[in-house]
Amino acid sequence: xxxxxxxxxxAQQSLALSPxxxxxxxxxxxxxxxxxxxxxxxxxxxxxxxxxxxxLAQGFALADHGEVDDxxxxxxxxxxxxxxxxxxALLKEIHDAPPLLYYRGRRxxxxxxxxxxxxxxxxxRIGKGDAQAxxxxxxxxGFTVVSGLALGVDAAAHVGALAxxxxxxxxxxxxxxxxxxxxxxxxYQQIACEGLLLSEFPLGSPPLxxxxxxxxxxxxxMSLGTxxxxxxxxxxxxxxxxxxxxxxxxxxxxxxxIHNPASRxxxxxxKQGAKLVExxxxxxxxxxxxxxNDHVDNVVEGGSEDSTVCSPIYIALGFEPLSxxxxxxxxxLGVTETLAELSQLEVDGWVxxxxxxxxxxx
Numbered sequence: 191x192x193x194x195x196x197x198x199x200x201a202q203q204s205l206a207l208s209p210x211x212x213x214x215x216x217x218x219x220x221x222x223x224x225x226x227x228x229x230x231x232x233x234x235x236x237x238x239x240x241x242x243x244x245x246l247a248q249g250f251a252l253a254d255h256g257e258v259d260d261x262x263x264x265x266x267x268x269x270x271x272x273x274x275x276x277x278x279a280l281l282k283e284i285h286d287a288p289p290l291l292y293y294r295g296r297r298x299x300x301x302x303x304x305x306x307x308x309x310x311x312x313x314x315r316i317g318k319g320d321a322q323a324x325x326x327x328x329x330x331x332g333f334t335v336v337s338g339l340a341l342g343v344d345a346a347a348h349v350g351a352l353a354x355x356x357x358x359x360x361x362x363x364x365x366x367x368x369x370x371x372x373x374x375x376x377x378y379q380q381i382a383c384e385g386l387l388l389s390e391f392p393l394g395s396p397p398l399x400x401x402x403x404x405x406x407x408x409x410x411x412m413s414l415g416t417x418x419x420x421x422x423x424x425x426x427x428x429x430x431x432x433x434x435x436x437x438x439x440x441x442x443x444x445x446x447x448i449h450n451p452a453s454r455x456x457x458x459x460x461k462q463g464a465k466l467v468e469x470x471x472x473x474x475x476x477x478x479x480x481x482x483n484d485h486v487d488n489v490v491e492g493g494s495e496d497s498t499v500c501s502p503i504y505i506a507l508g509f510e511p512l513s514x515x516x517x518x519x520x521x522x523l524g525v526t527e528t529l530a531e532l533s534q535l536e537v538d539g540w541v542x543x544x545x546x547x548x549x550x551x552x
Contacts, residue, residue, distance in 0.1 A: 196258045197222040200249035205242050213289045265367035265393050281412040288390035292366045295386040302334040306409045308427045309343025309419035310452045317420035322350035327470045329354025358385040361409045363402040365395040410434035417442040421455030442467045511546035
């Protein structure tokens with residue numbers, strides 16, 4: 191790593207300024223070495239005290255001796271500076287863009303067209319399937335999918351995108367050398383090899399609660415648009431959507447049943463002006479000329495494919511469970527015939543059995 195990058199990293203750690211304040215400092219002083227020459231008045235103007243200034247000189251000494259390189263090498267990580275040519279262009283536009291980013295994996299993905307997919311940590315089977323299918327379709331259309339490596343929709347989005355050459359970026363609320371949650375360890379390792387792990391937090395940073403809302407602004411800020419796939423009214427995904435709107439980004443949402451609490455956030459977003467999404471074309475139409483491929487794969491419809499099923503049982507079902515007795519009554523079929531038809535629909539992936547009975551799975 192170039193000594194300039196090492197010194198900027200040491201300057202950030204030594205001065206402990208907010209991202210916006212430190213970025214202003216970088217813009218004013220193109221060489222971090224010039225920070226050592228600040229007069230007391232200049233230090234005061236930039237909010238730097240004498241203790242921080244002394245720590246800066248000590249930090250540069252460590253940078254010159256390669257100790258920062260050793261730390262990054264042990265974590266198999268590198269840093270990206272705000273002034274680097276491949277720093278995400280859209281992320282540069284937000285007022286509190288991080289001046290330095292840690293990363294592991296394929297840095298070249300930052301130069302792709304990025305699109306965020308976020309949602310509930312406890313999605314329904316339908317929501318999880320939608321996240322994976324839409325992310326795969328976005329990848330085939332030339333977008334690199336950005337999400338937060340959380341359980342549920344985030345993980346499904348990464349899995350879907352990894353199946354394409356466009357791959358995926360996971361923006362973490364921890365250091366890039368920390369996997370959180372632990373249950374996503376295998377996915378974390380796969381993204382480190384085939385995609386990109388990204389964080390503004392120093393190496394070793396644990397999963398602290400306040401860091402995740404800050405992480406969300408990066409997910410939306412670096413992305414051309416954000417798709418929300420199931421979200422409760424007070425979901426963290428709605429924080430991401432709100433930040434996307436504040437950053438002048440497009441927001442999309444998949445509608446859901448009024449009886450499903452996990453759909454209320456998406457339905458609320460649509461009421462507030464987010465674009466309702468039923469197929470990939472609903473997203474692509476907003477970004478004509480942005481995608482890497484002219485071909486749009488419209489396999490995502492009604493979850494993943496054409497959902498027209500002529501079965502009277504499927505037509506009778508909704509996304510809330512119906513008991514066997516209710517289905518027999520509604521459809522006018524015998525119990526044996528109804529069970530046989532339900533079994534076939536379940537094998538084909540159209541219905542699923544829940545505690546209260548049967549319901550559509552897509």
